[in-house]
Amino acid sequence: MGYFKERLYQQYVILFIFYFMAMAALSSLITVYMRGLGKTGSEISFILILSNIIALIIQGMIGYSNEKWGTRKTVTIYVLVSSVISCGLFFFTDNWLFGIVYGLANAITLGLGPLFDVLAANSPYRFGQIRLWGTVGYAGGQQIAGIIYDFLSPKSIFVLYLVLYLLSIVFLYLLPQPAEPAASPQPASGKKDEAAGGNTIKNIFQNKLFITYLLLAFIIFGTNMINTSYLPLLLTDTGAPVAIVSTTLTVALFAEVIAMGLSHRFMDHFTNKQLLLGVLFLSGTEYLINFLSHDFLVLSIATVLTKFFASGTFIMLNIKMVSTLLNRKLIATGTAVVAMLSRNVGTIFFQLMAGPIIDNIGLNYLYLVLFLFTIIAFVIALLFKVPAQPKERLFS
Numbered sequence: 001m002g003y004f005k006e007r008l009y010q011q012y013v014i015l016f017i018f019y020f021m022a023m024a025a026l027s028s029l030i031t032v033y034m035r036g037l038g039k040t041g042s043e044i045s046f047i048l049i050l051s052n053i054i055a056l057i058i059q060g061m062i063g064y065s066n067e068k069w070g071t072r073k074t075v076t077i078y079v080l081v082s083s084v085i086s087c088g089l090f091f092f093t094d095n096w097l098f099g100i101v102y103g104l105a106n107a108i109t110l111g112l113g114p115l116f117d118v119l120a121a122n123s124p125y126r127f128g129q130i131r132l133w134g135t136v137g138y139a140g141g142q143q144i145a146g147i148i149y150d151f152l153s154p155k156s157i158f159v160l161y162l163v164l165y166l167l168s169i170v171f172l173y174l175l176p177q178p179a180e181p182a183a184s185p186q187p188a189s190g191k192k193d194e195a196a197g198g199n200t201i202k203n204i205f206q207n208k209l210f211i212t213y214l215l216l217a218f219i220i221f222g223t224n225m226i227n228t229s230y231l232p233l234l235l236t237d238t239g240a241p242v243a244i245v246s247t248t249l250t251v252a253l254f255a256e257v258i259a260m261g262l263s264h265r266f267m268d269h270f271t272n273k274q275l276l277l278g279v280l281f282l283s284g285t286e287y288l289i290n291f292l293s294h295d296f297l298v299l300s301i302a303t304v305l306t307k308f309f310a311s312g313t314f315i316m317l318n319i320k321m322v323s324t325l326l327n328r329k330l331i332a333t334g335t336a337v338v339a340m341l342s343r344n345v346g347t348i349f350f351q352l353m354a355g356p357i358i359d360n361i362g363l364n365y366l367y368l369v370l371f372l373f374t375i376i377a378f379v380i381a382l383l384f385k386v387p388a389q390p391k392e393r394l395f396s
Contacts, residue, residue: 009129019171021141032236032242048351149243221314231303280381281378353366
């Protein structure tokens with residue numbers, strides 16, 4: 001842990017903690033907040049669907065902006081715009097107005113997330129050494145949000161979000177300006193190799209293995225995002241106070257911290273398929289328990305032991321998979337494509353089912369649907385002929 005004393009490492013730590021704390025303050029309790037406004041399951045689902053439709057558009061805009069302006073300028077502009085827009089959260093309760101305002105703020109906050117993952121991957125440190133502090137920040141933001149929600153006011157979570165969000169820009173500028181890659185002549189053989197791999201977005205959609213991975217990521221991201229949205233409601237429906245639910249989710253998040261911190265010990269040692277099957281097994285186990293149980297303690301234990309270790313591992317596995325399946329020059333673009341088509345469209349798909357299921361047969365039955373889709377993904381993963389490892393070791 002000698003690197004922890006390095007000033008540059010400390011700057012990365014502060015940036016990731018504050019940005020992901022802001023993300024948690026905005027979104028971790030949003031379904032509980034909307035339930036407190038008296039909204040039904042279908043209305044909550046509608047607002048979250050609207051948020052993800054907006055995210056589809058925003059994700060593409062962020063990717064284009066990043067290529068044109070670079071990470072620092074892109075993050076600054078989008079954070080400032082999002083901060084102004086999110087002030088509407090204090091005033092609007094109408095489904096459309098609240099949905100558009102929350103959708104824009106959340107879409108930008110989540111949409112900038114892949115840029116932070118690339119920032120961590122391109123740092124002088126291992127990916128897990130940086131990215132784990134994002135998880136620590138998210139856990140802290142979630143815990144603080146739960147406390148101030150109960151003891152101050154529900155709207156105070158938006159104040160917390162704005163303060164942390166704007167501070168993250170300050171900490172971004174403490175990092176050295178990312179160096180632009182210099183154009184250098186390549187030997188003829190190198191050019192030939194790259195041409196064979198393909199450097200355009202067209203090559204991404206001609207890659208059959210990558211298309212299969214998009215389908216798997218569609219199910220994994222979609223079910224996980226729905227779980228993240230509705231798990232606080234599932235836990236509060238047992239009668240537990242919001243502050244206790246936040247504490248439970250915060251404790252569970254440290255499983256993700258462990259996954260990030262130990263990434264160098266297992267991410268490069270297990271194959272892509274082994275990691276993929278492990279993530280699906282843990283996720284399926286949690287969804288099945290959430291369907292069968294109504295006990296807060298049982299649900300809490302299942303969450304602590306499964307959810308965040310699975311999601312933390314999949315955050316890293318996503319980068320590893322894209323690096324395995326695509327030409328190096330397409331990794332950033334490929335990650336954005338996964339975020340747009342798998343995470344956002346997948347979330348919309350499952351949200352369309354969530355509202356009617358919750359209103360008509362109950363929240364627990366939503367988890368039965370998530371479990372069945374995870375079984376389908378498990379079968380696809382068993383048949384998936386993905387290469388065992390990328391060409392470069394990413395985590396050790």
